[in-house]
Amino acid sequence: MQNLQEITKDLRRTILKMAHRAGSAHVGCSFSIVDIIATLYFEVMKVTDGEDRDRFILSKAHSSMALYSTLAKRGVIDPKILEGYHIDHGTIPGHLERMSCKGVEVSAGSLGHGLPIGVGMAHGLKLKNNDARVFVLIGDGESEEGSNWEAAMMAPHLKLDNLTVFLDKNNLQGYGRPNELMAYEPIEDKWKAFLWDVETIDGHNYQQIKDAAERKSDKPKIVICNTIKGKGVSFMENEMKWHYFRVTDEFLKNANEELK
Amino acid sequence: MRKTFANIMAEYAAKDKSIYVVTGDAGFGVFEDYMVKFPKQYINTGVNEQFMIGYSAGMSLDGYNVFVYNIVPFVLYRCYEQVRNDICYQQLPITMIGIACGLLNTLSGMTHSTPEDLNICASLPYLEVFSPCDPRETEAALRYAVTAKNPIYIRVDKNGEPTINNNKIIDIKKPQVLMEGSDIAVLFHGTIGEEMVKAGKMIKEAGYSAEIISLPYIQPLDPEPILKMTKKFKNIIVVEDSYINGGLYSRIAMSKELQPKLKQFHPRAVHFEYFYEILSRNSYRKKYGSDPESVKNLAVSLLK
Numbered sequence: 001m002q003n004l005q006e007i008t009k010d011l012r013r014t015i016l017k018m019a020h021r022a023g024s025a026h027v028g029c030s031f032s033i034v035d036i037i038a039t040l041y042f043e044v045m046k047v048t049d050g051e052d053r054d055r056f057i058l059s060k061a062h063s064s065m066a067l068y069s070t071l072a073k074r075g076v077i078d079p080k081i082l083e084g085y086h087i088d089h090g091t092i093p094g095h096l097e098r099m100s101c102k103g104v105e106v107s108a109g110s111l112g113h114g115l116p117i118g119v120g121m122a123h124g125l126k127l128k129n130n131d132a133r134v135f136v137l138i139g140d141g142e143s144e145e146g147s148n149w150e151a152a153m154m155a156p157h158l159k160l161d162n163l164t165v166f167l168d169k170n171n172l173q174g175y176g177r178p179n180e181l182m183a184y185e186p187i188e189d190k191w192k193a194f195l196w197d198v199e200t201i202d203g204h205n206y207q208q209i210k211d212a213a214e215r216k217s218d219k220p221k222i223v224i225c226n227t228i229k230g231k232g233v234s235f236m237e238n239e240m241k242w243h244y245f246r247v248t249d250e251f252l253k254n255a256n257e258e259l260k
Numbered sequence: 261m262r263k264t265f266a267n268i269m270a271e272y273a274a275k276d277k278s279i280y281v282v283t284g285d286a287g288f289g290v291f292e293d294y295m296v297k298f299p300k301q302y303i304n305t306g307v308n309e310q311f312m313i314g315y316s317a318g319m320s321l322d323g324y325n326v327f328v329y330n331i332v333p334f335v336l337y338r339c340y341e342q343v344r345n346d347i348c349y350q351q352l353p354i355t356m357i358g359i360a361c362g363l364l365n366t367l368s369g370m371t372h373s374t375p376e377d378l379n380i381c382a383s384l385p386y387l388e389v390f391s392p393c394d395p396r397e398t399e400a401a402l403r404y405a406v407t408a409k410n411p412i413y414i415r416v417d418k419n420g421e422p423t424i425n426n427n428k429i430i431d432i433k434k435p436q437v438l439m440e441g442s443d444i445a446v447l448f449h450g451t452i453g454e455e456m457v458k459a460g461k462m463i464k465e466a467g468y469s470a471e472i473i474s475l476p477y478i479q480p481l482d483p484e485p486i487l488k489m490t491k492k493f494k495n496i497i498v499v500e501d502s503y504i505n506g507g508l509y510s511r512i513a514m515s516k517e518l519q520p521k522l523k524q525f526h527p528r529a530v531h532f533e534y535f536y537e538i539l540s541r542n543s544y545r546k547k548y549g550s551d552p553e554s555v556k557n558l559a560v561s562l563l564k
Contacts, residue, residue: 097349098350110345113314113346116313128323147314153308
């Protein structure tokens, strides 16, 4: 395994820099998934320009900085592109637009769109006897969208053993905690009832992420990742405000101290 | 027109494995032969319109030439954001076939009536919109869609419409003259055409000559041929089963080329309201002045 500890520390520093430059939000929700995305891109996925490439769809696309920074670190895009993130006359928007950035498979931003698209993509690949895999990352707040459950009902029917969903369970959504807003739990049992292969892991443990992604199953898989919003910077961890807060000069200095 | 769709899809599916038909629990009596012949090029996703469109986008990203079939509310309304973000924003060449457009289903209630589908289309850049008047125009629109690079919406009626466009259709994106005339023009789109041919005959019986013109390609609107009509005709009656603030007339009114000539256009369209009266399509047309008798009366009053 590559030195993901160092890679993800660097990605977090890049994300802070991007958000600081742009004066944009969504640092906490990018930090909760950066370990998952980095493990996929550096240890699991076939990353090529060809039809044989594995596909990754970031459905909770407000966390786009985690994907953009990983694509740059992995050599898919020029790191200079990141300098135009979310700024006037820039290069890449806050949410994902596939034609603006190489490696972005699907334009996304409104929640609940990625999984239906991922099911179509995975089914198309199977019909073409293409062995590429499809990985979709959704949020726990996003799981409240009905469109996900429409897709959840269809994927096992289509026997999509090439589809893996990672659910970023950081237990914080835009304005509350899922289980305090509704009968969110037991989320594992809900997916099991929809006939998915369900596994729960520590979403910051690289080995567990890799093993879950590589594990073969004859069903579509969902990997429920226990994560911490803002993971990596103590004053951001498990704080709803870091869905929205901007990275000031002082925040940047203090956060970088922790990420040395 | 529904059978036309299935037959044309079968023709292309036989020679092109990328042709893929998606329906969301609709198509009874339409796809029975197709699904048996081409099981790997067909799916019924069930009752889940958001999924149906998202899934179609995923298939399109894999290189499939996707045709989505459903009644209009389930191809544009319930899943509007998927049509916007997943299809149009991503510029995917998916064709959506909306069945039972306009006023066809007024007796079923407002939920199944769709006078606003063109209002919705007007908010979707890159979407090309066809409103064919008969099976032949539908066929031409579909053949165009097979090779088109943009998202496409084709709004059609049901089964059993008569053929009224007997011309050789050279370019489905151009206006189609169904009856030639010299005194006044009646410009329409969609299956109100059958009624407009009747109107043309009634105008003739009243001693005048009306040109009856179908405009199957509505979005983006090409102003040039309509501008030519304004030079030939002092008065053009615009008739449609669509809301007045979202259909063909509103597009004419918003066109910078046509707007200065707006006084020459006389709309007969659906009023901006919901339907609470239990009336058939033809009764609603009478209410809105778009039935043959009313159009004839309007023509005669303009020509007197």
